[in-house]
Amino acid sequence: MNTARIAPVSPVSVTTGAVEHSVDFIRPRLLASGHGRVSLYAGVQINGAPHLGTSVMQTSAFLLARTAREKFGVDVTLRFGALDNAACETRRCPRTGTRYERSFRHALGGERIQELIRTYYGGFFAALSAITGVPHEIETYTQQQSRPEFRREFLESLTRMDALRWVLAPSHGKVPMSPPCPRCGWAQKQGEHTEVLTAGPDHAELAAVCLDHGGYVARVRADGASGAEGGDETGGAYEAYIGSGTLHRNLLKERVAAREDALAVVVKGADWAAGCRLLDEAFLCYPQAVLPARLFTPVVLSASGAKLSKSLIRAGRTEATAGSEPWMLDAGAWPGTVEEYARLLLGLVKLMLSEPRHFERGYTTLEVARLIDAAGLRIGAPA
Template identity: 50%
Template sequence: MTVPVLHPCDFIRPRLRAGRQERVVLYAAMRLRTAPPHLGVHVLQTCTFLLAKAVRERFGVEVLVRFTALDDLACETRECPATGTLYERTVRDVLGTERAAERAAERAAELLRTHYDALFTALSAATGVAYETGTYTEQQARPAFREELLASLGLMDTLRWVLAPSTGSVPVRLPCPHCGWAQRHGEHTELLSADARGARFAAVCLDHGTYMVDVTRGNDTFVGLTALHRSHVAERVAVRDSALPVIVEGADRAMAGRLLDEAFRFRPGAVPPPRLLTPLVLTESGAKLSGTSAGEKEEAEETEETEEKGEKYPGMLINLVSRMLSSPQYFERGYTMGEVTRLAGVTVT
């Protein structure tokens, strides 16, 4: 059967023609860790730049890439000895000094510069595509994000069966203001009230007992959300833009995309953004290469060594990803490290 799609970016053509937008913004997220990112992350990021370039050339529109660094991922865990309840602190919580938000923001910016600036600058220069970076902490504090978050809380009785169809549990993570620890699964976090003006939560800290948290449109109290809840709110914000938003993520997120599209059905007035799925980099066993896979330390170190080769690394990535995007049979699929090495024509570990 003949495949009716010649290039991944052609998936957005119907929406672009229907909306008659003259600008397209491609959104991508990456985990912010203290260790260097692995090759799979760089493949997604390179895909995002090359897709943006293709959108500009094929459709004659302005393009921009926006990367969000997810600094809300757990990096420390504790267990209550009496109940077994798990508590965690995230990257943003431990980056700060004595809970100093300013220091946490500085360290996050430093990690962004260390791990991504050189590569993004090279990819931007090679493609002519402008980009922006920021953290989830910054994103969730903006008024538009707060508005959509508060609206989602008001509809949670319905949305929870879309954002968590197996359990209906969509916990909100609110770090203790004294130490930054929060219950991983929100067992004792209770939404007391929510409307368009704000929401009040009660939560429990292992060390400091019960505490109250107010989330309003105007404050910057940190709110940690599940991955799907966070994506839903961010996408609702993105579709407010006059530009066409396009979500770029790995092919393993296909199921999540279906749930996020479904969530839009319960909130009238907007349609979900189009999604472009990028190839995955797999271990030789077929598992997705990730920061939590076995051998993370070795993979990160080897990736860092590859980056230190200077200008050759971005060029290798562009060559590799260009081949992945060259035919329908090559995108939205996985590539083992051995296959990546063969396609790239160099040893990449």
């Protein structure tokens, strides 16, 4: 077999000569922190079956974790956050046009969320864990936001909002905060009518408006906890489910991760690079800030150069899916077993990780198909 044909062909990257393996990006932080443990954090979308780009990011996380363990001699845990706060239903106020959303968690409930996680990721992650020997955990956003440390970070962010607002929303300084209605679970997407009534290190109150139920007051306490079913209704306020915009929410998650007795490494697709710059600047709004270690993974692109996107796939936007095979857009359409899917992804991502220049770039679905065929990774292909 001609190996030159199998490897991707990638231009020299700016890290050539400095970085021999992409996992080396975390070495300076590991040396500086002195941690003997590493926790890698990655995301899990439950708003539909994963596409190839999501699977590449997640497989990368497993392989990077294994390499970190082998290279640096540290214990490694992989922690996935399931985004059950993603919008499941949307409506608009017929009078003002204000957009309201109800999350998967609020629309479907906790049991159904666990079912979705099992359906989309259970077999795939079990296979990746078994093959790489890297243990993994999955926690939903609902569980994360109910923890005291998350609520403390939310409260602290409110007290720093004068500085944070221009980093998290540079164009207008409006950070959307939308605690869902305690009666129906709907929330304003942009939080246009949310008002912070009081904010302190232990306690805050936010006034918000529901399309059906009018105004309500949501309370956040450092020691409070809230699932998706609202909370106690004492004093006219309920313990809020923390709803906020993407950047703000990620800042809180990363601040919580940094509290762990392990080096926190955030693994995201390279399409997050611009947003992560803002997150890093947001970290600098805190005293003694230590920025999280980050690893960016290759993005999978359609022939048009747009990254595969679940919302565009669902909307049937052909320019965003052109040149893709059905299973690349929907892992549920994979014709083989889930173990075969995991082995295909591991083979593919190993090629991408073989040199940093192959990891610091994007891949069209056509190029992925070429690599799969060249490396003999397709199921049914001769070994």
